[in-house]
Amino acid sequence: MAAAPIAPIVITDTDGTEFRLPTRRSARARRMLLRVDPARGGPELVLPDGVAPEVGADFARRHLGWLRVRLARLPQRIGFVDGAEIPILGVPHLIRHRPDQRGGAWRLVDPDGSAELHAAGQAEHLARRVTDFLKAEARRAIGPRARAHAEALDRRVGRITVRDTASRWGSCSARGDLSFSWRLVLAPESVLDYVVAHEAAHLVEMNHSPRFWRLVERLMPGYETERAWLKRHGGRLHAYG
Missing domain, CATH: 3.30.2010.10 (Metalloproteases ("zincins"), catalytic domain)
Structure with missing residues (x-):
């Protein structure tokens, strides 16, 4: 998928928690997509061409509950350190x-x-x-x-x-x-x-x-x-x- 990175979007939860969303554009995307990638260990926001970052931020805010749940389900990272x-x-x-x-x-x-x-x-x-x-x-x-x-x-x-x-x-x-x-x-x-x-x-x-x-x-x-x-x-x- 062709992708172009843009500035990360930061949204704030009702309790003051900030979520930094790496954001990219996709020429093939037909709709906005908010996902949590286990490989990256965090969220990602994908915007179709022509969709303003502000619209993407509003979309992410509407899905904050989903985002909280998915991030909580991410497996805890285990570093390659002594004793692990x-x-x-x-x-x-x-x-x-x-x-x-x-x-x-x-x-x-x-x-x-x-x-x-x-x-x-x-x-x-x-x-x-x-x-x-x-x-x-x-x-x-x-x-x-x-x-x-x-x-x-x-x-x-x-x-x-x-x-x-x-x-x-x-x-x-x-x-x-x-x-x-x-x-x-x-x-x-x-x-x-x-x-x-x-x-x-x-x-x-x-x-x-x-x-x-x-x-x-x-x-x-x-x-x-x-x-x-x-x-x-x-x-x-x-x-x-």
Whole structure:
């Protein structure tokens, strides 16, 4: 969607609380849109061409009750800091800062099943080291699955990339290149596998027709459970980091 940012709009609630709304124009928008994006961790106001910011501000004020409720439902952000707990393929890991060590980041699993993610170096580099580790883990988890699913469909995968996408968990290009959100590594392993199977099915069907979903079912029988998990809990994955 073509978009042009404009100055943020600030509206004030009856109790004096101010809401700062990042605002943009969209040439494709047919109506004003106020939404709360878990990936951005806040609201956004979208205005069609020709709609004045003042009109958008009035629209937002009329929907303040909705906005309060949606913002309250946003998952609490969890930074990549010492002592924080994050999931890796659905398994809780406690982040431990190890300034006395070298070597980036690594996982340790105790015999009792508890797991930790250790990160070396200075404190100011901790979040980046954890993020780099998770991206690398995502590549290791996604690549073999994508190639295996493609082979099962008698197709060949092009490039496989991992990014921090806000609107899509995965995508497939006409050339057969697959792209995925690295945040899938925070989800249960079966959910990650479902997204990979979903995109691999697009190598055959670049649509969401009944035939496409039959291909997904072939690759991952019972995928509806993982699909429902992602719809319900996917927003939480954007709250990490």
